[in-house]
Amino acid sequence: MTLMRPLKISSYTLTSGLGRGREATLRGLREETTGLRPNDFEHAHMETWIGRVDDLEDQALNGEFSQFDCRNNRLAKLGLDQDGFREDVAAARRKYGTARIGVFIGTSTSGNNQLELAYRRRDPDTGELPADFLYETTLNMYSAPRFVRESLGLEGPTQAISTACSSSAKAFSAAYRYIEAGFCDAAVVGGVDSLCLTTLYGFNSLNLVAPNPCCPWDPNRDGINIGEAAGFALLEKPSPGDRGLALMGYGESSDAHHMTAPHPEGLGAMISMKDALARANAKPGDVSYINLHGTATPSNDALEDKAVVEVFGTGTPCSSTKGWTGHTLGAAGISESIISFLAMENGFMPKSLNTREVDSSLHANILLREKEGPVNLTMNNSFGFGGNNCSLLFGKLN
Amino acid sequence: MNPVFINSVGLAAPGLMGWGEALPVLLSEQGYRPAGMPKLVPAMLPSNERRRATRTIRLALQACQEAMEKSPYRAEKVSSVFTSSDGDTELLDSLCTALAKENPVLSPFEFHNSVHNAPAGYWAIATGSHSASTSLCGFDGSFSCGLIDAVAQVAVESTPVMMVAYDQPLPPPLDAKRPLVAPFAAAFLIGPQPGEGDLAQARLRISTAPEEEDVLHDPELERLRLGNPAARGLPLLMALARKTQGGNSQDGNSQERVTLPYQNGSRLIVELAPC
Numbered sequence: 001m002t003l004m005r006p007l008k009i010s011s012y013t014l015t016s017g018l019g020r021g022r023e024a025t026l027r028g029l030r031e032e033t034t035g036l037r038p039n040d041f042e043h044a045h046m047e048t049w050i051g052r053v054d055d056l057e058d059q060a061l062n063g064e065f066s067q068f069d070c071r072n073n074r075l076a077k078l079g080l081d082q083d084g085f086r087e088d089v090a091a092a093r094r095k096y097g098t099a100r101i102g103v104f105i106g107t108s109t110s111g112n113n114q115l116e117l118a119y120r121r122r123d124p125d126t127g128e129l130p131a132d133f134l135y136e137t138t139l140n141m142y143s144a145p146r147f148v149r150e151s152l153g154l155e156g157p158t159q160a161i162s163t164a165c166s167s168s169a170k171a172f173s174a175a176y177r178y179i180e181a182g183f184c185d186a187a188v189v190g191g192v193d194s195l196c197l198t199t200l201y202g203f204n205s206l207n208l209v210a211p212n213p214c215c216p217w218d219p220n221r222d223g224i225n226i227g228e229a230a231g232f233a234l235l236e237k238p239s240p241g242d243r244g245l246a247l248m249g250y251g252e253s254s255d256a257h258h259m260t261a262p263h264p265e266g267l268g269a270m271i272s273m274k275d276a277l278a279r280a281n282a283k284p285g286d287v288s289y290i291n292l293h294g295t296a297t298p299s300n301d302a303l304e305d306k307a308v309v310e311v312f313g314t315g316t317p318c319s320s321t322k323g324w325t326g327h328t329l330g331a332a333g334i335s336e337s338i339i340s341f342l343a344m345e346n347g348f349m350p351k352s353l354n355t356r357e358v359d360s361s362l363h364a365n366i367l368l369r370e371k372e373g374p375v376n377l378t379m380n381n382s383f384g385f386g387g388n389n390c391s392l393l394f395g396k397l398n
Numbered sequence: 399m400n401p402v403f404i405n406s407v408g409l410a411a412p413g414l415m416g417w418g419e420a421l422p423v424l425l426s427e428q429g430y431r432p433a434g435m436p437k438l439v440p441a442m443l444p445s446n447e448r449r450r451a452t453r454t455i456r457l458a459l460q461a462c463q464e465a466m467e468k469s470p471y472r473a474e475k476v477s478s479v480f481t482s483s484d485g486d487t488e489l490l491d492s493l494c495t496a497l498a499k500e501n502p503v504l505s506p507f508e509f510h511n512s513v514h515n516a517p518a519g520y521w522a523i524a525t526g527s528h529s530a531s532t533s534l535c536g537f538d539g540s541f542s543c544g545l546i547d548a549v550a551q552v553a554v555e556s557t558p559v560m561m562v563a564y565d566q567p568l569p570p571p572l573d574a575k576r577p578l579v580a581p582f583a584a585a586f587l588i589g590p591q592p593g594e595g596d597l598a599q600a601r602l603r604i605s606t607a608p609e610e611e612d613v614l615h616d617p618e619l620e621r622l623r624l625g626n627p628a629a630r631g632l633p634l635l636m637a638l639a640r641k642t643q644g645g646n647s648q649d650g651n652s653q654e655r656v657t658l659p660y661q662n663g664s665r666l667i668v669e670l671a672p673c
Contacts, residue, residue: 002556045501099606099664108513112490119494127571135575140483141514141535155663157604159543160535162485162514170532174547181550182399183604197497202509252530254522259447259510271528385510386519388531 001278006246006397007176008238011088013079014338016229016325017051021082026342028324029350032370035325036213036225043116044200047211051227051326052195053078065151070114070138072107072194073147079192079230080151088234089152092186102184103158104175105145106167106191108330108384110160111138113196144192148232156184162330164384165293167191168231169333172392173250175235190232191331199226199329206260214296214327215354216320217305217366221296227326231334233341238397245341248377248395249282251275255387262300262383266307269383272391273311276379280393284312286377287393289349291336292364293381294320295327304381305362312364319367323353333382333390340378340394348372401599402552403592403673405471407638408464408562408585410438410457411622411629416464423619424632424639430619435581442524450507451520453581454486458517458564459524461585466525469587470594471558473525476587477551479561480518481534481544483627484576486511487568517564529557540565541584541631542658542666548588549602556590563628579625584635596673598641603667604660611659630659637670644672 013021017035018028028035036049042057053075061069061077080086092101118133137143141160149158157178161170168191175187203209203224210223235247253275255268263269277284290312293304301320308318321339328335343349349371358366377395407417413433414420422428438456440448442463451459458480466473489512496502510516515533522531530551536543541563548561564583568576589596612633614620623632637654656668 002554043497115490115494116497119498122498122571129571129575133575135572136537140537141485142483142537142540146537155606157543157546158536158661159547161532162535163518163531163533164513164515173530174532174550177547177550177554180554183546183550183602197502198493198504198509198512201497201502201504202493202506202512205504205506205509252532253528254519254531256522256526256528258523259450259516259519260506268528384515385513386515386531387522388515388519388533 004279006248007235009245010234012233013083013085014231015079017227018324041195048209049213049225067137068147070111072111075194075230076192096185098155100185101154102156102178102187103145103149104171104189106161106171106330107144107193108164109196110141112198114138116197163388165329165332166382166384166388166390167330169382169390186236191334192230193330194228208297213354216294216296216352217358218355219359223297224295225326227328229328229331229335231338242397246397249276249280249393251391253389262303266303268389269307272389276391276393287379288375290318290379291340292318292320293383305364308364314363317349317367318364319352337380344375401601402549403589403596403599405589405593405596406465406468406587408461410460411582412580424636430616455517455520457583458562461583462562465585465587474527477529477559478531479544479548481540481563482565483537483540484565485514487572491569538627539661540627542660552588552590558589561586565626565628582626582629584631597638598670601669605667606664612657
């Protein structure tokens, strides 16, 4: 395993059910208020809780961006508008030039909701889709990264990464390789995934949707709550003397086992965690906090527990923060990375919200209460359908 | 950047079923005549997965399987990059048709097969590879996206990578919004060091200068190139075919330069040299 050079995280922002921007997210985490609500998503008739972002229904994209109008890109715009992210990217644009900043965006369903709505308006005689449905700029997976690219005035290498629930974690590793190979000098990475009927009814068909707020690692855990989020970070090569947050390592693997069921021994998860440590030349004991994938399905939590205990033992503090945001699918990697950034910058480790007690068959050190203290190195796990795993290691430059 | 080594190729398209069958067309010795596609059987998959594999999954795996079989690399050590503009739109159509009804019931298999990385998941199961795998989309630039991503991984991580680009025509009513002319999949096994049987070494460069992308003289082949995002890689396949004949480019140079469409305002330049 070759060591990697850290990449500086110069700016970041998150919008989810928990709130718009860093301050709202931090407040929700510290005050332990959930971003979940009883399901009220249009046309979704099922008993569950969701992490919906308010008011997207009324925020149509207009002007030069009207062709991109769909729930996913509305959410992307709302995300880009927070925390001065556009200004930070503008400064990077002046420094590197527009063609030297890449765009790497994870999404699992892009503008699917737009297509679902269009299918309700098919011509009753011909079956044709309505004329106002725009395939390329709303439904196609590339719609999200292209919208981000054009919104931010960037012209560097741009791509959608769509590996289900690990998508936006893998935006970090892709950006690292592009920068290291010389295809760009800096990168906007992130993820946007929005609520749609395909995922709500799809996960429901697999009996994976919880009727109540999700409770990772709890003996009574019974599935996921689906959320939506847009999160972005600006990555650059550090200059001498730079301080602040950085990507220190990444690990990627495949389970090679089953499309939806995780590897029974957690093999893929172990490989991705070990590779992330190895790229940073870090030892398991160096890690202060692990933000788990922690979907709260019985089998996912059990396998992740096995893999975490195998790599880290039972001492490292861990939590799943899906009780705050829900499972934001393709945006989970960036959302939970940003929660780790807030933890590092503010010296606390969030608990596993909604987890009342830890399943006695599981042994990772799950935080049932928020823990104060320095957080220097964090690991972030994201695992997706198709057995696609990604672990990220974040730390501080010094 | 150091060069990378293109070791083997796999192909699946009407009238271009496999590198051997395609060579006379790629070498311009024979005009391209689109034929029907045979039913593809992903022989490497265990029977359960084989049964559940959709047409899109079979298309991508067909090309991967051929490239893998022709290469000395061990499948379980090879990372993968899957790239597709449109993914599995037959499933998308089926799911959205069901979701337009009140109280919809979805098939769990259709749902999990509909993720963009489903073919990659099946490929990992087929090869038993625990290596890294990614699935990308760049709309009409998807081929170049996949190639750049794969080459960056080969160069930076010093690991062999299977890159496969695949797309197939959409069913109605989606075809009216996105007309593709024929299925097409091309896989490339790319290594960090010279390997036995390499076809060519390659260097990649992204150009923002106003350069024209390569076009094909055979009108049927050009129609295929423009009618499927994965087939945008045809000029590269043709250049590689010439390299296998020990031949030079049409202007007699042993270096060959291919210009592929990438994204708005930029193109991908692939410089090929003999091994």
